[in-house]
Amino acid sequence: MLPLTNRSKVVVKKEMSLYEKIYLPAVISGMIITMSHFFRKKPTIQYPEQKREFSGIYRGQHVLKRDENGAERCTSCGLCAVACPAEAITMTSAERKKGEEKLYREEKYAATYEINMLRCIFCGDCEEACPKEAIFLTDRMVIPEYNRKSFIYRKDILVEGIENDKRIDVTRRQTPAVIEFKKHKEFDHNRL
Amino acid sequence: MITTYLFYFLSFLAIMCALMVVFSKNPVHSVLYLVLTFFTIAGHYVLLNAQFLAAVHVIVYAGAIMVLFLFVIMLMNLNKDTEPHKKPWLKFSAAIASGLLLVVLVGSLKGAETIVPTNAFNPNIGLIENLGKTLFHDFLLPFEVSSILLLVAMVGAVMLGKKSIK
Amino acid sequence: MTLGYIIYKLILVVVVFAITMVIAMYSTYAERKVAGFLQDRLGPNRAGPFGILQPVADAVKLFMKEETIPSVSNKTLFIIGPALSLLTACMTGVVIPWGKSITIFGESYPLQIADVNIGILYIFGVVSIGIYGIMIGGWASNNKYSLLGAVRASSQMISYEVAMGLSIIALIMTTGTLSVGEIAAQQNSWHWNVLIQPLGCLIFIVCAFAETNRAPFDLPECEQELVGGYHTEYSSMKMGFYLFAEYINMFISATVISTFYFGGYNMPFVADYVHNENLLTLLGVAFLFAKIFFGIFFFMWVRWTLPRFRYDQLMNLGWKVLIPLSILNIVLTGAWMMRHEILNVFIK
Numbered sequence: 001m002l003p004l005t006n007r008s009k010v011v012v013k014k015e016m017s018l019y020e021k022i023y024l025p026a027v028i029s030g031m032i033i034t035m036s037h038f039f040r041k042k043p044t045i046q047y048p049e050q051k052r053e054f055s056g057i058y059r060g061q062h063v064l065k066r067d068e069n070g071a072e073r074c075t076s077c078g079l080c081a082v083a084c085p086a087e088a089i090t091m092t093s094a095e096r097k098k099g100e101e102k103l104y105r106e107e108k109y110a111a112t113y114e115i116n117m118l119r120c121i122f123c124g125d126c127e128e129a130c131p132k133e134a135i136f137l138t139d140r141m142v143i144p145e146y147n148r149k150s151f152i153y154r155k156d157i158l159v160e161g162i163e164n165d166k167r168i169d170v171t172r173r174q175t176p177a178v179i180e181f182k183k184h185k186e187f188d189h190n191r192l
Numbered sequence: 193m194i195t196t197y198l199f200y201f202l203s204f205l206a207i208m209c210a211l212m213v214v215f216s217k218n219p220v221h222s223v224l225y226l227v228l229t230f231f232t233i234a235g236h237y238v239l240l241n242a243q244f245l246a247a248v249h250v251i252v253y254a255g256a257i258m259v260l261f262l263f264v265i266m267l268m269n270l271n272k273d274t275e276p277h278k279k280p281w282l283k284f285s286a287a288i289a290s291g292l293l294l295v296v297l298v299g300s301l302k303g304a305e306t307i308v309p310t311n312a313f314n315p316n317i318g319l320i321e322n323l324g325k326t327l328f329h330d331f332l333l334p335f336e337v338s339s340i341l342l343l344v345a346m347v348g349a350v351m352l353g354k355k356s357i358k
Numbered sequence: 359m360t361l362g363y364i365i366y367k368l369i370l371v372v373v374v375f376a377i378t379m380v381i382a383m384y385s386t387y388a389e390r391k392v393a394g395f396l397q398d399r400l401g402p403n404r405a406g407p408f409g410i411l412q413p414v415a416d417a418v419k420l421f422m423k424e425e426t427i428p429s430v431s432n433k434t435l436f437i438i439g440p441a442l443s444l445l446t447a448c449m450t451g452v453v454i455p456w457g458k459s460i461t462i463f464g465e466s467y468p469l470q471i472a473d474v475n476i477g478i479l480y481i482f483g484v485v486s487i488g489i490y491g492i493m494i495g496g497w498a499s500n501n502k503y504s505l506l507g508a509v510r511a512s513s514q515m516i517s518y519e520v521a522m523g524l525s526i527i528a529l530i531m532t533t534g535t536l537s538v539g540e541i542a543a544q545q546n547s548w549h550w551n552v553l554i555q556p557l558g559c560l561i562f563i564v565c566a567f568a569e570t571n572r573a574p575f576d577l578p579e580c581e582q583e584l585v586g587g588y589h590t591e592y593s594s595m596k597m598g599f600y601l602f603a604e605y606i607n608m609f610i611s612a613t614v615i616s617t618f619y620f621g622g623y624n625m626p627f628v629a630d631y632v633h634n635e636n637l638l639t640l641l642g643v644a645f646l647f648a649k650i651f652f653g654i655f656f657f658m659w660v661r662w663t664l665p666r667f668r669y670d671q672l673m674n675l676g677w678k679v680l681i682p683l684s685i686l687n688i689v690l691t692g693a694w695m696m697r698h699e700i701l702n703v704f705i706k
Contacts, residue, residue, distance in 0.1 A: 218432075243479075244476050244536075247479035247480055250486070251482050251486050254486070255482075255483060255485075255519075256486065259486075259489055262490075263509060263513075266493070266497050319475065320476060320536055
């Protein structure tokens, strides 16, 4: 087996030499090591006062995006549900009526959309599968609850608000690789 | 004045504890009362200005020997169920033997009143320098012989503890 | 023996007791802080500034906890056990010389509660009685795990007491006295006993670790094999008494080691510059406490460095290494003390 690091040592069961049997040199060298840790800078983050910044591509609670006019982008195609390895997503579709153009972007929309947060493994496959850039994972945490039912998130939680200040910013997830990918219109994903 | 009261108090305590050693139902309690008895006797030594003897008494008897006693008794888990039933004639003979012992003791104590100490009591005899000088000058041979005795006992214990002797 | 003298001694007893308690209390805090720092953590820092009030919070917690006495236990002995442990832990401080004497209005007040002429033996006696606290507690719990833990703890303590006593005998041979006060006074300026008795000092320190049940000899507390050792059945402040006794023992061991081997209250060179006797005494007390605090830190340092021994290794070390070594130490010391006589024999 190839060693991962060059620090590994082969264990041999041999008689200890007198120098090793005295133990004291080993004890002293061990104590020097611990003492060097005593003066080392501590990596502790004092949590409630200090918070560690989330990574830009952190995968937390989902959001269903609206487009710039405030219409829901989701067209209830079901690709996210198919892609989901934990089978956490379910939805029912409905046809858009006249006068609802402001609310839904396409002719078909998700009448209900549920994600079971207890099943979700936050892999981000739904985000990747979505052809309409409707679902994103954000750097928000899923809030702990007392019962299982509250972990089934419906559209009232998942869809972002229409107002500008209630929009959820997902631009940090648009890494250069993602932006580059979106420029290629030959991919199914990027067709409008 | 204080020492007299202390003497009576310690003696009372010693006799009470010694009686409790005999009368306790639980053997562990007996051992603990015996430890208390040793402490009171150490107190008597202190009253006689023999601090060294008192300290050694506590270390050796209370601190070492009685701990081993306690070990054995705790691990044997003696209680009423395991107590062997004794035959009536055994109890009868035990009563007679101890009664005879009592008679002998009372008789010897009665005669003891007339004993006069041959040499005057030296209050500093218990101090460690005097004790050491006495031990290593006047009683050197008995001291060394007793140490050989202890050595023999130790070797014997090791031999018994060994699994096989060739 | 005047009334004032008795009052002074009483005050000294109370002060020593209070200092012992406070230091033992803050040793728990120091232990967690040191553990944290040695493991790249910060340790407790929420209760008060830097977590200074942590021991108070711990004490309140222990007092408020529900107290359970097992119904099958021997209730009297169950209570006597931890009490005896704490009592014997506190008793040793009596013979320690905390400093020279302070002179106020022409009267000299020695900073030692009792200068018994067999001080060392007194310490040993008290330590050997300390075993009873553990044994009684373990047996009275009426629990097999507790009993086994108690047997283990006490056999460890008995075994290491032997080596400890033998290493002290070599010290007594060089000092020629059993009084702790005199041993401390003999080591003025640089004549520390550790320079005369390095091997004895080492054996004594190792045995002190075993006697106080500290790592790497913390076999009596064994979460893995014996549930919790002798204090499995204890809860609330009775449990706290056992833990507290351990910290007091650690403090006392650090004190005894610094008094026996590291000069006690004596400071090298300072006596040449400071001529005020009282100031010198106070400096000496401060110096002794500096040594004690380093000793306590050393105990913790070792605890968070070394893994614990296996039980057979512990017994091997005690009986087959330390006891022969300390006997060798006695022989060497004796040979050194009689070197002129021995040389004379060879010359003739």
